[in-house]
Amino acid sequence: MLTIRRDLVDAIIAHARKDHPDEACGVIAGPAGSDEPERFIPMLNAARSPTFYEFDSMDLLQLYREMDDRDEEPVVIYHSHTATEAYPSRTDISYASEPNAHYVLVSTRDEGEAEFRSYRIVDGDVTEEEVKILS
Numbered sequence: 171m172l173t174i175r176r177d178l179v180d181a182i183i184a185h186a187r188k189d190h191p192d193e194a195c196g197v198i199a200g201p202a203g204s205d206e207p208e209r210f211i212p213m214l215n216a217a218r219s220p221t222f223y224e225f226d227s228m229d230l231l232q233l234y235r236e237m238d239d240r241d242e243e244p245v246v247i248y249h250s251h252t253a254t255e256a257y258p259s260r261t262d263i264s265y266a267s268e269p270n271a272h273y274v275l276v277s278t279r280d281e282g283e284a285e286f287r288s289y290r291i292v293d294g295d296v297t298e299e300e301v302k303i304l305s
Contacts, residue, residue: 171300172272172288174198174207174246179303183284185212186250186276193223194276198246199237207245207272215249222261223249246288248274255279256287258296266291272299 178198186194195215198207216226237243256275266273269292277285290297
C-alpha cells in the first residue's frame with residue numbers, strides 16, 4: 171500500500187495537468203528504507219511526448235547523487251498518461267528498474283477528474299496497490 175500526503179498527490183496531479191498534452195514525470199524521494207514519500211521532485215520529460223516519457227540522463231544522474239548525499243531513495247516514481255487509463259504500458263513495465271518504488275500513474279484524459287493509481291512493478295510483474303491519502 172502507498173501511504174502519501176494529500177499535498178504530494180495534489181502536486182503530482184498539478185504537474186501532470188501543467189505538462190498536458192505531453193506526459194509529465196518525476197520522483198518523490200524519502201529517507202532510505204522508510205517507504206515514506208517526502209520530497210517532491212518534478213522532472214523534465216526529455217522525450218516531450220504525449221505518449222512516452224523519458225528522464226533526461228544527466229538530470230537523473232544528478233538526482234541520484236543528490237539522493238545518495240541526503241540518504242534518500244526514490245519512494246515514488248510517477249508519470250502521466252494523457253489519453254489512456256492510469257495503467258502501466260509495456261514500455262513503462264520494461265523501464266521499471268526500482269523494485270522498492272511505488273509507480274504512480276495519473277491519467278489526464280478527463281479534464282474534470284484525474285485518475286490516480288499506484289503499482290509495484292518487479293521483474294515485469296505489475297501489481298496494483300491501494301493508495302491511502304493522508305490529509
